[in-house]
Amino acid sequence: MDVPEKPQLADAPDKTPRTERGRRTLRAILDAAAEEFGERxxxxxxxxxxxxxxxxxxxxxxxxFDSKEAIFRALVADMSRQVRETVAPVILAAPDRLSGERAGIAAFIGFVRQHKALYRIIDESAFVAEDAYRRHYREIAEGYAASLSAAHGRGEISDGDMTVRAWAIMGMNVFLGLRFGVWDESLSPEAVAEVAAGLVSNGLAAP
Known part of the structure; x- marks a missing residue:
């Protein structure tokens, strides 16, 4: 049996549940909101x-939650956290950073296939709660850039502007998730990741 996640209400910490029952109720509400906003x-x-x-x-x-906007904001933060907690450990568990990129892309596409509402919710947040929208991408990018810097320090990747690299890889992953996670599942996440990771590792230059 899976252990229930412990979502936090970053914008309203006084409402964050203190009991296991409360956390389960909050989890049920957030999951229901993902279904509702994802469909409608x-x-x-x-x-x-x-x-x-x-x-x-x-x-x-x-x-x-005090309002529909409040739960929508909390949902954006919750889905952002789930993305980070799904992908980051997979990358860090790999034997080296380039292998981690491949594993991370596959993990993200797999996550999207299980949470297809992610794209509609995040895209709508640009208009409903722009600060939450920006925070979603900014926090992922900051963590990504930091982990790239750490990989560079270990001699696993070349030198470069890690912030630009983080946003570039994120941009690629966003559209890979849309194309092969939401629109079409004919290719396995691993097959997509193999091609994309080759681009990250080798670029487009002729050998």
Whole structure:
């Protein structure tokens, strides 16, 4: 049996649950919100349907969130955290950074296939909560750049501007996830990662 995740409410720490039961309820509400916003979008989504999907009373919803915007913001942060916690350990567990890039791309595409609402929710956040949208990408990029710098320090990759590199690799991964995670699953994540990692490792220059 999987151990329930422990989501945090970064924008409203006083509402973060202190008990296991509360964490399970919050997890159910966030998962229900992902389904609701993923299917209907922010403007057509409703608190009543989120509560219904999550199997909780309206009153329980308002224990954790004051409004639809509040849960949407929390959901963006939660999905961003899930991406980081899914991909980063896979990269770091690899024997070297280039192998880690390959494994990380595959892990991200696999995550997207299980969470296809990610793209609609993140894209809508650019208009509903632009600060949350920017934070999502900025925090991932900062962590990515730091890990690239560490890999350079170990002699695993060449020197260069790690911030630019981080954003470039992220941009590639975003569209790979859209194409091969959301739109089409005909190729395995590993097959896609093999091609993309070759581009990261060798570039487009002729041998």
């Amino acid at each position: 979008g922010y403007h057509e989504g409703s608190i009543a349907r989120i509560a219904q999907r999550g199997g909780v009373a309206i009153g329980s919803f308002y224990t954790y």
